[in-house]
Each structure stands twice: as structure tokens, then as C-alpha cells.
């Protein structure tokens with residue numbers, strides 16, 4: 001199956017994007033463009049539906065891998081194999097023999113592990129994310145606005161397909177809450193840009209006691225069905241609860257265990273990275289690391305306890321942001337890509353650094369770590385249609401897999417896992 005694309009001039013999607021472009025550019029103030037930060041300019045470039053962006057400057061290391069030819073030749077989105085300055089390092093351990101990671105002199109602490117997750121494990125993670133994780137007790141973006149089925153949205157969607165019933169059976173939360181309780185307003189839809197104070201061991205006591213009003217259910221939400229809500233699923237929380245209103249963890253609500261399905265992949269990535277080589281070229285490191293670089297401990301001490309699973313449809317984007325709610329500002333953040341490919345941008349400590357574009361494909365893992373990278377601005381301006389790798393399509397004989405394949409045709413899943421506390425810090429929770 002191919003989905004509409006803005007790359008092909010005879011495709012209606014291209015024509016529509018062109019009409020839209022001509023309409024909006026008519027009114028565009030040139031001055032505004034001049035005021036864009038380099039990060040904003042890059043976001044605009046890769047987001048553009050028309051003309052479709054040229055990806056030659058986007059690093060696409062899958063093009064160097066013969067075993068990924070079937071994957072990279074699908075559709076027409078391809079980056080450049082040598083678009084960005086980087087070099088490869090060998091992964092550690094028997095199981096990783098011959099496998100490589102890429103490191104980037106301009107962003108020490110950024111590590112790209114192409115194709116780190118095997119096709120079988122990718123399918124396992126997709127199933128887990130949709131069916132087992134995006135449901136109670138893990139919070140999702142939809143919980144604020146709808147009373148979701150106990151069995152989870154995905155199972156309810158599948159069973160409605162099996163029985164042929166697409167009933168409108170999901171109630172909006174607003175219509176059922178009778179008692180007037182205090183709320184804050186968090187609009188439904190994409191994550192909002194809210195400026196938060198970077199968490200640290202110094203301000204931790206203040207963060208723990210910050211008031212955390214629940215988000216207000218939307219008054220516009222209507223009775224609906226699981227099938228209509230599935231494309232609206234945007235995120236599911238992992239581990240410690242997160243408060244989106246003040247962009248800090250809500251430690252008072254406690255923590256749900258991080259499933260080993262996720263944590264094992266993340267831990268094996270951290271264990272297999274040769275950290276000494278990753279940070280060997282870093283200059284003046286002790287200044288930025290504080291007392292002592294802590295990477296020497298990561299192979300043993302890294303323990304993920306928070307994060308988010310992001311669900312993107314091909315039209316979705318994630319704006320430039322910094323993940324700074326974790327008390328530990330250096331410990332690895334491990335990010336797993338599944339499904340359709342995406343353009344990922346990563347820059348520096350402000351939006352004034354020109355970001356590096358990297359094409360992330362299914363199974364790729366990105367690790368953001370150390371003082372120069374863990375809190376660098378990053379975002380996802382584009383999900384690329386028709387880039388689903390063949391191992392999600394051909395050869396999957398399993399009938400039960402079909403709805404996952406159908407979902408993935410227009411979706412990307414990102415599992416983004418973090419460690420909140422540095423080694424040896426006692427939060428007293």
C-alpha cells in the first residue's frame with residue numbers, strides 16, 4: 001500500500017499542498033523569515049509540504065548498510081549517507097561484534113545506533129506500545145478528555161473490528177464529572193511549549209512541592225469510538241507520572257514500573273556503547289560535567305525510570321524542545337524509532353545553533369547524553385510517508401499482525417526513556 005505523497009507532482013496531495021503554499025506565501029512577511037532562529041528555519045524547511053524538502057543534507061546511514069537496501073529503496077525519501085560529520089565506533093560485547101554506532105564531534109554525547117533493534121524485537125515493541133502500554137495505569141493524552149476502556153483503546157478497537165461493531169461507545173470525561181473541581185487547561189492535541197525551570201538536585205525540594213492541578217477535560221469532546229480515537233493517540237507515559245501543566249514530574253503520584261520490554265533494550269544500548277571513545281575528544285569536560293564525568297558508571301548504574309511513548313501520524317511534528325525535567329542532566333536518554341522514518345533535528349543549548357538533521361528509520365536508536373547533548377534542543381519536523389520497512393509487511397504471516405501493519409503505514413512510534421535521578425541522589429520519596 002502507498003499513501004498520498006507531496007513528492008509526486010501528479011498526486012492530488014501534491015496539488016493540494018501547492019495550492020495551500022501559494023495561498024499562504026502570498027501573505028507571508030519576508031521580515032518574519034529573517035527573524036527565525038536557525039532551529040526554526042530548519043523546522044520550517046523540513047515541515048514544508050510544498051515544495052517537498054530535499055533531504056540530501058539529512059544524514060541517512062542506512063544507505064551504507066547493504067542489509068537495509070530493501071528498506072531504503074522503498075518510497076522516494078532518502079537522505080545523504082555522508083551528509084553530516086560523524087565517525088563510527090565499534091560496539092562492545094560478544095553479541096555486538098561487528099556492529100557500529102556513530103558519534104558526532106559537534107555534539108559530544110550524541111550516539112546513533114542504526115538498526116540496533118532486530119525486526120522481531122521491533123514488532124514486539126510495536127505490539128507492546130499499542131496494546132499493552134497505552135492503557136491504564138499508564139496515562140495517555142486521551143485520558144484527560146475521555147473515559148477509556150479498561151482493556152485499553154487498542155484491544156477495544158481490535159475487538160470492535162472482530163465483531164463488526166464500530167459503536168460510539170467512548171464517553172467524553174467532561175459530561176460525566178459532576179463535581180466542580182479545580183483544573184488547569186491543557187488543550188488536547190500536540191504537546192505544548194511550556195517553559196519550565198530545569199530540574200536539578202538544588203531545586204528538587206521546590207519541584208516536589210509544586211501544586212499540580214489536574215488538567216481540564218475538553219468540553220468539545222463528543223461520544224466516540226475506539227477506531228476514531230486511535231489516530232488521536234499521541235503519547236503514553238512511562239514510569240514516574242509527569243505533570244504537563246508545569247512540565248515537571250508529579251512525584252506525589254508515584255511511579256509505575258518500567259516494563260522490561262523497554263528497559264532491557266535501553267540498558268543493552270547503554271552497556272554496548274564504548275563511552276570512553278564517545279567522550280574522548282570532549283574538551284574541558286570537567287567544567288561542564290560538574291565534579292567528575294559520570295559516564296564511567298553508566299554501564300552499571302544506568303536505570304531508566306521515566307519516559308514517554310510518542311505516537312506520530314504522518315502529519316504530526318514535535319517542536320524544538322529540551323528535556324530538562326529530569327534531575328540528572330547527563331545520564332543517557334535512549335530513544336527508539338519504530339515504523340515510518342522521520343527527520344530528527346538536534347542542535348545546541350539554544351535555538352540559535354543550527355541543528356543537525358538525521359533521518360531516523362525503524363529500529364534505529366539515538367542516545368542523548370552528557371552535558372552538551374542531554375539538554376540540547378531537538379525536535380521532529382517531519383514523518384516520512386511510504387517508508388515502512390519490509391519486515392513489517394512481507395513475511396509477516398500472522399493474521400493478528402494485520403491491524404498493526406495498517407496502523408504503521410501512516411505512523412511512527414518513538415519510545416523515549418530517561419533516568420530521573422543521578423546515581424547516589426536520595427530523593428527521599
Ligand SMILES: O=C(O)CCC(=O)C(=O)O
Nearest residue numbers: 308310323335380414416
Ligand atoms: O520522536 C523522537 O524521535 C523524539 C521524541 C522526543 O524528543 C521526546 O519525547 O522528548
Ligand SMILES: [Fe+2]
Nearest residue numbers: 321322323378
Ligand atoms: Fe525530547
